[in-house]
Amino acid sequence: MLDRSDSFLKLLFECIYGKTLSSDTFYSLAQSKLSEIARGVAELSDIYTRRRQCVSKSLLNDPLLRRAYLIYFFPCNLFKLKIILKEILAHPKGSRFLKRELRLLDVGCGPGTQLLGFLDFLAEEPLATGWLDCVAVDSLRANLQDAQHLFEQYLRWVDPSRDFPKCTLQTYLAELSQGLLLEPKRKFDFIIFGNVLNELFLETENRIEQRCEVVSAIWKQWLAPEGFLILIEPALKETSRELLLLRDLLLEKSDLKIYSPCVHSLRCPAVARENLSDWCHEDRAWSPPSLIQKIDSLVGNRKSSLKYSYAVFNRMGLSVREAGLWQSQKMAFRGGYDQSDNPADLLTGQRGSQIWRVVSEKIEEKGKSSVYFCGSEGRAKVTRLKKHTSSRNEDFKRLDRGQVVTTTGLKKKNSKDWRVESETQLKGLM
Structure with a gap:
């Protein structure tokens, strides 16, 4: 039985080739067209990344590139x-x-x-x-x-x-x-x-x-x-x-x-x-x-x-700031959220705190880890020395690109260099 992703790909194949396919026929057709589709994907990838002067609105008029786009991109x-x-x-x-x-x-x-x-x-x-x-x-x-x-x-x-x-x-x-x-x-x-x-x-x-x-x-x-x-x-x-x-x-x-x-x-x-x-x-x-x-x-x-x-x-x-705080705190709002309220009210009690977005992968070095944050303070490299690991900042080890986080007590060495100390509170929101 096809899983949902393969079932969706079968739908795309049916649209491209204009006929209804059984599961076995789909797998057989996909295998037979694999090399052809891969050639189209390689060509499109090269155009999209290296030969951008070739990007045009008529690009997918080419039958091979159209099939490659629909199946892969x-x-x-x-x-x-x-x-x-x-x-x-x-x-x-x-x-x-x-x-x-x-x-x-x-x-x-x-x-x-x-x-x-x-x-x-x-x-x-x-x-x-x-x-x-x-x-x-x-x-x-x-x-x-x-x-x-x-x-x-x-x-x-x-x-x-x-x-x-x-x-x-x-x-x-x-x-x-x-x-x-x-x-x-x-x-x-x-x-x-x-x-x-x-x-x-x-x-x-x-x-x-x-x-x-x-x-x-x-x-x-x-x-x-x-x-x-x-x-x-x-x-x-x-x-x-x-x-x-x-x-x-x-x-x-x-x-x-x-x-x-x-x-x-x-x-x-x-x-x-x-x-x-x-x-x-x-x-x-x-x-x-x-x-x-x-x-x-x-x-x-x-x-x-x-x-x-x-x-x-x-x-x-509206801002993803409130979304992050809401996702983190909604268990405390057992009575529900009054939509007549200003969403910014969720920031009440967060004075002295900062909301950031993680905009890089983790950078691991001997004795320390760093990651780039972006927020109203700008874009900054935030570093935690291993000796400053504590229960208050344990979420730091789980940070990933795209997360929304809140911090209290980050130490600012300069505009682009911030430090997580033992007493720094850091929490991943979403």
Whole structure:
């Protein structure tokens, strides 16, 4: 019997090859196409990382590259969105977004990666919304056709025993630089730009400003007051830094606030004037399906983790700071959370404390361990000597990239060098 990940890959094979497959036929077909798909994956990987001048909106018009993307990159990118959505749902006010009718706008949808990521997220959540109205926009008709087909096939594939929401999809053929003329309905609860902004205005020096204009025109017209704007980009140094510069520009020119990954809405220290080589990205553990592992062995890729850069904005002032505190403290709130309260009230009692995001892997050295934190104080290397290990800071040994943590009593040696002392309280929140 197929597990869920292999069953999903079978769905993708059925969409690509246009026929229903038994489990045995799927495995046989996948094995016979393995070398061919691996060639396409190797070509796409090289274009995405080393030959970025070859990136274009028509890239997936090539049949081999299209198959490679759908089989290999599609499942990986889908999973990234689910991680981001779970982070939004972790907020004390987050669950209300799954208790009403939702509207989703996928801008530059490609073959429907973010659409299916959202559907798959709902399929795994017990608090699913009753109705999801989706709109997908792309400049290639073939992408919209793929997105429509995969959307419909997914709804047939999802577990029929689940009380899955009613889902609808409209597709629009449009160039992003020319604005969006959509049917005038209720505004969107989620607007997603998934791996598309880095492909815009590549030949222009002021591309960050131009991308800001495109994103701003869309969110100002179409984002609901309580909605979320999600930008996802590749984790390369160039694309990540450009996303961070865009993040800063959007915050400067609007009333948007950062929800995540940052725990503040200040300018990003990674792209400050004195920092010409820093960048920030996520690196999350992932257990790839066996087919993707086989492709990796042929190509030489390593997909034991998922790397990506992202930024989530909102106008409500909600932050992953409160989500972290809520997840850590919710057992104490046995009476529930009053959604009329200001989420910032969760910070009461945290005076003198700091909230950080872990933005690096652990650095182990003789007699000490270090990790990079980022927060309202900036980006800093935080070190704990082994002799300062205590019950108050025992969570330090379990820190991992992407975690939200709170500290009290960090010793600041200078602006970029902080120390965990024996009396320092450090707690991983989420």
